[in-house]
Amino acid sequence: MANPKAKMSKSRRDKRRAQxxxxxxxxxxxxxxxxxxxxxxHRACRHCGHYRGRCVVNKLAKS
Ligand SMILES: [Zn+2]
Structure with missing residues (x-):
């Protein structure tokens, strides 16, 4: 009978399902x-560059 040659690890299985x-x-x-x-x-704001109450990306300096 056809059988998988090797066990698929939890990591590989979960990575497939995460897609x-x-x-x-x-x-x-x-x-x-x-x-x-x-x-x-858990990332700096894309619009104003603030994270956790302070500016971590200076948007004004770029533009
Ligand atoms: Zn913002």
Missing amino acids: FNARTKPATTVLCANCGEPTLP
Whole structure:
């Protein structure tokens, strides 16, 4: 009978299944405490560059 040659590890199995969530579910967002825009959690705000109440990316210097 046809059988898998080697066991697929939990890591490989879960990495395959994670692709489904990444493609179908929208990314989790939180509202920026500084500007109120939706941003990714645990990352500096894309709009104003603030994270945890202080400016970590100087948006004014670039523009
Ligand atoms: Zn912001």
